[in-house]
Amino acid sequence: MAEIHGLAAQITLVLVVLIAGWAMILAATRRAIPSVLAGGLVWVVLLLAATGLVGTTIALTTKPPKDPLHIVYGLLALAVLPGALTIARSRPDPRRSVLVLATASVVLLILVFRLFQTGG
Numbered sequence: 471m472a473e474i475h476g477l478a479a480q481i482t483l484v485l486v487v488l489i490a491g492w493a494m495i496l497a498a499t500r501r502a503i504p505s506v507l508a509g510g511l512v513w514v515v516l517l518l519a520a521t522g523l524v525g526t527t528i529a530l531t532t533k534p535p536k537d538p539l540h541i542v543y544g545l546l547a548l549a550v551l552p553g554a555l556t557i558a559r560s561r562p563d564p565r566r567s568v569l570v571l572a573t574a575s576v577v578l579l580i581l582v583f584r585l586f587q588t589g590g
Contacts (some may be wrong), residue, residue: 471528471576478521479585485514486582490575497572511551514578518548525589527534534590547581557583
């Protein structure tokens, strides 16, 4: 079960790096969020949720993470993209909404790195 959690976390990290890079390029070129990127964000959130569910199962059945901040970072990581999408959709200018998304993607990248550091 721990291997599944680790693999899902690694796949999530790769997706977050791709999403953050893409969002930063879009923000730099001042383009709107394409629907393909929005779909990718849904996959990232679903993978984060699945990773968290497996991690919760591990914590309840075998052992909790060595650092309790792992749980806090996990909850924050799960909330970043839905929160950013909610804020981005309320922006009248699509170029500003991609800036919100790029910022959230970088924050998510930092949170995922911290999850790797505090897990185990």
